[in-house]
Amino acid sequence: MKKKKISVLVVFLIVQLAFTQSIKLVGPRNLNLDNWDVPIPRVLYSDDNGTIYHYLTEASQPRTNELLRFDESLNRWINVTDNSFLIGNGAGPSEGVPQPDGSIIVVSRTFGGNAEHTVHTLFPDGNFEEFGGPTGLSGNNAGAALDIEKAPNGDIYYSHSTISVGVNHWNGEEWIPLPNVVDSTLGGSSSLEIDEDGALYVLHSNNTTDNTAQLEVYDGEKWNTIYNSEDNGVVDSNLYVVSSKEIYISYTIGDEAFVVLFDGANATKMGNPVKNLQTTLNSGELLKSTLGKLYLTTYDSDAGFYVFNNEENDWEEIENTISDRGSISGFRSRLLELNGSIYNTFNESNGITTVKYTPSDSTQLPNENRISDFGSFRVSRNVQNLFFTSNAETEASLSVYDIIRNREVLSTTINVSEGINNFQFTRTGRVSIFIARLKDLNSSQQELIHRFLR
Numbered sequence: 001m002k003k004k005k006i007s008v009l010v011v012f013l014i015v016q017l018a019f020t021q022s023i024k025l026v027g028p029r030n031l032n033l034d035n036w037d038v039p040i041p042r043v044l045y046s047d048d049n050g051t052i053y054h055y056l057t058e059a060s061q062p063r064t065n066e067l068l069r070f071d072e073s074l075n076r077w078i079n080v081t082d083n084s085f086l087i088g089n090g091a092g093p094s095e096g097v098p099q100p101d102g103s104i105i106v107v108s109r110t111f112g113g114n115a116e117h118t119v120h121t122l123f124p125d126g127n128f129e130e131f132g133g134p135t136g137l138s139g140n141n142a143g144a145a146l147d148i149e150k151a152p153n154g155d156i157y158y159s160h161s162t163i164s165v166g167v168n169h170w171n172g173e174e175w176i177p178l179p180n181v182v183d184s185t186l187g188g189s190s191s192l193e194i195d196e197d198g199a200l201y202v203l204h205s206n207n208t209t210d211n212t213a214q215l216e217v218y219d220g221e222k223w224n225t226i227y228n229s230e231d232n233g234v235v236d237s238n239l240y241v242v243s244s245k246e247i248y249i250s251y252t253i254g255d256e257a258f259v260v261l262f263d264g265a266n267a268t269k270m271g272n273p274v275k276n277l278q279t280t281l282n283s284g285e286l287l288k289s290t291l292g293k294l295y296l297t298t299y300d301s302d303a304g305f306y307v308f309n310n311e312e313n314d315w316e317e318i319e320n321t322i323s324d325r326g327s328i329s330g331f332r333s334r335l336l337e338l339n340g341s342i343y344n345t346f347n348e349s350n351g352i353t354t355v356k357y358t359p360s361d362s363t364q365l366p367n368e369n370r371i372s373d374f375g376s377f378r379v380s381r382n383v384q385n386l387f388f389t390s391n392a393e394t395e396a397s398l399s400v401y402d403i404i405r406n407r408e409v410l411s412t413t414i415n416v417s418e419g420i421n422n423f424q425f426t427r428t429g430r431v432s433i434f435i436a437r438l439k440d441l442n443s444s445q446q447e448l449i450h451r452f453l454r
């Protein structure tokens with residue numbers, strides 16, 4: 001068949017119809033599936049098919065960590081591990097790196113006579129297996145407060161603190177400890193993030209400066225301090241890296257939570273501080289959406305869910321429209337963006353509550369069969385497939401440009417079939433906004449640029 005030019009091209013994932021903002025429960029309020037003792041949200045994520053998962057830990061013995069899957073048709077959470085992921089004498093505070101198939105790589109600290117760090121992969125069917133072999137850290141060297149991230153090249157890193165602040169590196173063959181960020185500490189947590197170029201950042205409490213939030217970057221040999229908060233008395237802190245030029249730091253002092261934007265050289269406080277009732281347990285979870293809005297959660301029994309208003313240069317409380325009028329506490333919360341909505345999971349009483357917030361501006365996609373002159377699409381944390389429909393067979397050039405990081409990430413020639421096409425795209429980094437350009441090579445037709453959102 002002779003290949004012809006593309007005359008109609010539709011690029012989309014999901015069109016989210018929303019005209020007014022709303023909040024609704026996802027599953028039951030105050031979920032407790034197995035007599036959990038203070039369940040703590042750790043990771044909220046989705047797979048390539050849009051299925052939502054939630055990895056949580058328990059605060060008290062026996063410290064069984066669980067993986068939940070949300071069944072949208074039944075509107076309920078299913079415990080896929082079902083009390084089976086019990087390692088050693090129980091796993092302590094734990095974080096994870098989600099994978100496109102719904103599995104998650106988690107790091108934990110066991111309890112008992114000889115505590116050690118362990119890394120496992122939990123699968124959507126509830127099975128699990130050790131990842132990478134022994135970490136080499138045990139006893140007094142096995143501090144808690146673990147955080148784990150995946151670099152653009154696929155390497156895995158996790159941070160730990162309490163005894164010292166350090167980072168362990170899986171290079172595909174073995175675990176290798178990097179030089180300690182801090183050799184000794186009186187406690188506190190460490191937050192690890194990796195930017196688009198693979199640079200490692202660790203945020204921790206500096207106990208020698210009356211407890212400030214201190215940010216370090218690794219240069220391949222040693223850690224260098226690039227930011228120290230102007231405020232003293234920091235109780236807890238959290239790090240969120242969008243890019244090397246857009247780094248957010250949240251921390252609590254007294255009953256207030258602060259957010260700072262660091263551009264690699266200068267730091268700017270964002271708006272006024274917001275209420276944070278539980279000063280030692282939640283410093284503020286952050287998420288930047290596809291549309292560029294920054295969301296924040298803090299522990300406030302009346303509110304705790306905010307979006308930053310750029311025009312007012314301040315935080316704006318998101319109105320609670322849940323039908324049962326229960327509070328959105330933001331205690332130990334985790335955020336996820338999916339299909340234009342923001343999901344917020346938090347601890348409430350002795351259970352877990354998840355809410356879905358749909359902002360009024362979530363409808364940003366062109367109508368079906370519409371060809372626009374300019375647009376953008378985003379590949380979310382797990383989505384790696386681009387879908388488009390053509391009425392003809394042709395050869396085309398496909399290029400992808402990252403708006404946030406200001407660079408081209410893909411340039412290739414593809415064969416386009418008549419009907420639905422699916423092109424696999426490997427995304428690195430965290431949240432970003434991309435532009436896709438598809439140009440017919442068999443005609444002089446100008447490039448078509450289309451918008452779609454995950």
